[in-house]
Amino acid sequence: MSAVNRVWTLASRPEGRVSVDDFAMVEAPLDTGELAQGQVRVRNRLFAVAPTIRNWLNPPERAYRGSIPIGGAIMGMAGAEVLESRHPHYRPGDRMVALSRWEEFSILSPDQAAVPPFPVPPSTTFEEAMGALSPNSLTAYFGLIQIGRPKPGDTVVVSAAAGSVGSVVCQIARILGCRVVAIAGGADKCDWLKAVCGVDATIDYKSEDVAVRLRALCPDRIQIYFDNVGGEIMQAAVDHIAPRGTIVLCGQISAYDTGEPAPGPRDMMKLVYGRVRMEGFVVGDFIDQIEDARDRIRTWVASGELVVRTDVRAGFETLPSAFADLFSGRNQGALLVEA
Amino acid sequence: MSAVNRVWTLASRPEGRVSVDDFAMVEAPLDTGELAQGQVRVRNRLFAVAPTIRNWLNPPERAYRGSIPIGGAIMGMAGAEVLESRHPHYRPGDRMVALSRWEEFSILSPDQAAVPPFPVPPSTTFEEAMGALSPNSLTAYFGLIQIGRPKPGDTVVVSAAAGSVGSVVCQIARILGCRVVAIAGGADKCDWLKAVCGVDATIDYKSEDVAVRLRALCPDRIQIYFDNVGGEIMQAAVDHIAPRGTIVLCGQISAYDTGEPAPGPRDMMKLVYGRVRMEGFVVGDFIDQIEDARDRIRTWVASGELVVRTDVRAGFETLPSAFADLFSGRNQGALLVEA
Known part of the structure; x- marks a missing residue:
């Protein structure tokens, strides 16, 4: 164990578009003190650079699930290896995907986590656990199946369709017999959605x-x-939703980087007369069904029906620039950074 | 049968607040021609003067379920008596509540109606059928039970709570063991909600x-x-909704009379992280469960647990002024006009 812990902290709150200058790396002395009961000390090995982190950079009055203070460590999901444990369910060497921090070493309290850690079995790499079997894939799975409740023949429209959630939604919808229309930015993404994800049609919003x-x-x-974008x-999708249609509210990436909240539909009467259901969800609500979901996803991946793309980059020091790339559409698939 | 048919028509499209001058009464020659197969000729006896009619006065580009043309008869629910029938299920003397028109005599095509007619048995008056057992009561019943899905102990907040839908929602929620907070305009309505409807608390939005x-x-x-108002x-209710809370989208009366559509919540991320469900519905979707619903409502009314207030006025010629009263909060309970 080295004597320092490198930590990416919030240097300034982004107003609008996030910049690498909003982050500062500090070298903190490594906390080697005794753990409290229920805590584990982990080494963070692989970081998921996800749009939702953008929400936590907002000030408390615009925060949803926590606001990172200025000078505080950036929060994010990470593939982490247990070094030391005072938690009855974790032993040194155990691996998990957990809500952690952008730092080399963390002390976590699994029982108090807003998102409970997912164990990573020895047969699974961190890249798989944070790719095909990641919280993003599970978000796609539960959002589509439990909230969307698709029937064969349904037309399913997916925004941010080339992203790590959207691309899995597209493919599961296709596997379940739906017609899939994917909205993404740029010909490359649209080509990939057709060629690899097997969607029926694409719309290049650019x-x-x-x-x-x-x-x-x-x-x-x-x-x-x-809906991943808001x-x-x-609005265009609401204007063309079928009677008794469903809008799965997964994310609002169009607004994450604007400094303004994402407003709802312009005309709520359309939802009344259309008997439309709009429903938000978070993946943690389905924790009791996660093993079933992973089994199905694993089977689809093994048969080649489901392709999950990851974009793995090297270097703890690249976290902020990888994060900024998210909002310019420069990543292809789940963006992961190896520490 | 008289030789003329008095008809209230749309003289001009209201911009914003509706006015009696937007309506014109014409005396049309009574159509005594032969009915087509499937048609019935009815005498309209009692008109339901309901906020939803306001939507049909909008131009086609802002219409949801039909737009009344300039010079066209006003559409609305009415208690109607069959005079003549070429429909296999209707005989002269049968009574129904049907989507009809503001005219003394109408020719209806029950099988083509957007809202199927409800039969009114001989033991039930039109006032009961359009009061306690009315589409508005059924709207309250199905919206709360099928869309809201209340559990005992839930806190249920109702807007336009003194109206014909809202007051029934409040009481059914109370009967089902919920805590009820009623929002209405003015001390009289709030007092009535507490004293008669038995709500736990009121908010006078004025x-x-x-x-x-x-x-x-x-x-x-x-x-x-x-939500009856939008x-x-x-917005205030969305800002205070519980995790996994439900917003039943029933109406948006705040916007009906403004000329502008009613926008959705300001910040959709609250619905994502809050796992909030917003769902619209129309009562016609539950046609197969209507007899059960009526039985339960009848039982509650008979036991005194449910009080349904009607405001019955006399005179076909008063329809437009009764309608204008709806938007100034001057009615108490379902507003009905006897022809």
């Missing part, structure tokens, strides 16, 4: 009018809209 | 800060918000 294309591509309207794309 | 009062009155937050009151 070069096409989403509302016009949705009307053209969804003659029976939209039974399920899986904003104008959500 | 004299109190709804957001502040909701926080004070709902220490465990809001499990179900039954706008700022909806």
Whole structure:
């Protein structure tokens, strides 16, 4: 164990677009004190650089699940290895994916975590656990299946469809017999969605009018809209939702980096008369079904039906620049940084 | 049968607040021609003057379920008596509550109606059928039970709580063991809600800060918000909704008379992280369960647990002024006009 712990902290609250200058790396003395009962000391090995972290950079009055204070360590999911444990369920050498911090070593309290740690069995790499079997894949799985409740033949529209959640939603919807229309930015992403994810149609929001294309591509309207972005794309989908359609509220990435909250649909009467259900969810609500979900996902991956792409980068020091890339669409698949 | 048919028509589209001048009464020659197969000729006896009619006065581009053309008859639910029938299920003398028109005599096509007619048995008066057992009561019943899905002990907040839907929601919620907070305008309505409907607390939105009062009155937050109004009151309820809370989207009366659609919540991320469900519905979706619902409502009314107030006025010629009263809060209970 080295005597210092490198920690990425919040240097300033981003106003609008996040910048690498909003982060500062500090070298803190390594805490080697005795653990409290229920704590584990871990080495963070692989960090998930996820859009949701952007929410935690906001001030407390705009925070949803915690606001990182100025000077505080950045929170995020990480693949972590237990070094020392005073928790009855964890032993040194155990591996988990946990809500951790952007630092080399952390002390975690699994029982108090907002997102309970997921164990990573010896047969699974951190990259798999944070790729195909990651919280993002599970988010896609539970959001589509439990909230969207697709039936074969449904038209499912997915925004941010090339992302780590969206691309899994697209493929599970296809596997379940739905017609899938994927919205993504740029021809490369759209090509990949068609060629690899097997979606029925794509809309490139950077070069096409989403509302016009949705009307053209969804003659029976939209039974399920899986919303990762909010904003104008959500509005276009609401305007074309089928009677008794469902809007799965997963994320609002269009607003994360603007400094403004993402507003709801312009006309709520459409939801009344359309008998539309909009429902938010978080993956932690389905913890009791996670093993079943992982088994199904593993089977789909093994058969080649489901492809989960990861974008693994090296170097603890690259975390802020990897994070900034998220909001410029420069990543392809789940963005992971190895420490 | 008289030789003329008095008809209230749309003279001009209201911009904002509706006015009696937006309506014109015409005396049309009575259509005594032969009915087509499937049609019935009815005498409209009792008209339900309901806020939803306001939506049909909007131009087609802002219409949800039909837009009345300029010069066209006003549509609305009415208690109607069959005079003549070429429909296999209706005979002269049968009575029904049907989507009809503001005219003395109508020709209806029950099988093509957007809202199927409800039969009114001989033991039931039109006032009962359009009061306690009315589509509004059924809207309250199905919206609360099927969409809200209350559990005993839940805190249920109801807006426009003194209205014909809201007051029934309040009472059914109370009967089902919920804690009920009723939002209404004015001390008289609030007093009535406490004294007669048995709600636990009231908020007078005309004299109190709804957001502040909701926080004070709902220490465990809001499990179900039954939304009849939209706008700022909806926003205050969303801001205080419990995790996994439900927002029943029934109406948006705050916007009906403004000429502008009612927008959704300001910050959709609250719905994501809060795992909030917002769901619209229309009573016609539950047609197969209507007899059960009526039986339960009848039992509650007979035992005195449920009180349904009607405000019956006389005179076909008063329809527009009765309608304008709806939006100034001057009615108490379901507003009905006898022809």
